[in-house]
Amino acid sequence: MLDTSARLLRLLSLLHTARSWPGSELAERLGVSGRTVRNDIERLRELGYPVDAARGATGGYRLGAGAVMPPLLLDDEEAVAVTIALHTAAQGTVPGTEETSLQALAKLEQVLPARLRRRVRTLRAYTVAVPADRPAPAVSAEVLTVLVSACRDRERLRFDYLDHAGSSTRRIVEPHRAVNWGRRWYLVAWDVEREDWRTFRADRIRPRTPAGPRFTPREPPGDDMAAYVSGRVSSAAWRYRARVTVHAPAAVVIERINPAVGTVEAVDAGSCVLVTGADTVQTLAVHLGMLDCDFDVTEPEELVAHLRLLADRYARSTPSSR
CATH class of the missing domain: 3.30.70 (Alpha-Beta Plaits)
Incomplete structure (x- = not known):
């Protein structure tokens, strides 16, 4: 049987997966009683991990979102993938995130096991990114966050939009998805005043506050947003x-x-x-x-x-x- 510390880490690793775990299944996985599982869940909560519990046939325990960011447990492949992604972000794929990406990267690399650190360094040393033939339009992390948050929360957006000539128009939209196509980000949204779906370049959007009110989602203009945006953007250009x-x-x-x-x-x-x-x-x-x-x-x-x-x-x- 695992000792308490090792058992808590194993329990936390299971809860990090995107599913609910019945207490009986956790007890079987850990080789303990249901009462021990309940006690371990309480210990995790005391350490700051927000573990949610639901009753019923489809209920169980799962890790929820809390007020602070608790430590994460990553397996080997996840740790390597996150490290490479942070390294890419630190090179300026989304302006404004370079410094924080470097900080997160330094923290992660500090705790990587030697075997994983060697893998990451090998990937860096023997892979080369070819620079773009022309600089990509910059979209700030703040604007991108506003757009995706409005999509998630189903809140109307008000913003000033700059056209090719630099002229500004005010738009009110119901945002659906933010799409990364090529070297640019686009917002697919229902234009309330024009009563039609529109595609907006994110780097030309200047959000206005406050957002809202909430809206009922409409039937999207297509099943594949990437294909929809590529068709609209390429033909328009x-x-x-x-x-x-x-x-x-x-x-x-x-x-x-x-x-x-x-x-x-x-x-x-x-x-x-x-x-x-x-x-x-x-x-x-x-x-x-x-x-x-x-x-x-x-x-x-x-x-x-x-x-x-x-x-x-x-x-x-x-x-x-x-």
């Missing part, structure tokens, strides 16, 4: 748009493009239409070339002209054999 007839089954084309590149509409068993776009015709031509399929393009004129230029260039690069 396109300078050049094209409808391209591709001589290949829709399923084949779908497998070869990123959802941010465009959408595919089946025509028949052997062809489909790709609705796509980009900031430049050069980028559009790259997307089409990577399909590795025959296709027909009639517009925009700039894309047609660029494809003809590429065709001539490629023809000159591969002179016929004599």
Whole structure:
């Protein structure tokens, strides 16, 4: 049988999992009586761990949220994952969290067992992050917290929103989800005044206080918020748009493009239409070339002209054999 200290740590480890534990199951796991389990639960509460208890067939013990942050118990894989995540956050993925991420990272690494510390240091030493080709728009941790809290609490948000030109409009929305796509954060919300779903760049949001009132959630605009945002954001940013007839089954084309590149509409068993776009015709031509399929393009004129230029260039690069 485990001694009291070891048993309390084992009990705490079980309670850290996201489920309720019947007292009888805890007693069996720990090899003690139900009375000992109840006494151990009281000891944990005295140490500051908020252990909730519920009666009934589906009841049991589970770790709740308290007024202060109690120590956490992590297994090996969890400890390594959290350490790597903190290291990434300390590099500025969300501005404003660098210092606190470093502080948390120092505390965690101090108590890591030697075997795990070696794993973490190896991951750091032999992995390299390639810098972005251009700096990502900064969204403060404070703003991001306001957005996700309003989504969680189902409270209306009031904020000033800056458009591409820097002009400000005031919005009242019912927030649904904050979505990270590419190097940016977006808020998907129901615009109360425009009576439609809208996608807002988080770095252009200036929240107003107070928030509220609460609202009843609406049916979301899609099951996959990431796909919804990628479709809305990419198409809104396109300078050049094209409808391209591709001589290949829709399923084949779908497998070869990123959802941010465009959408595919089946025509028949052997062809489909790709609705796509980009900031430049050069980028559009790259997307089409990577399909590795025959296709027909009639517009925009700039894309047609660029494809003809590429065709001539490629023809000159591969002179016929004599």
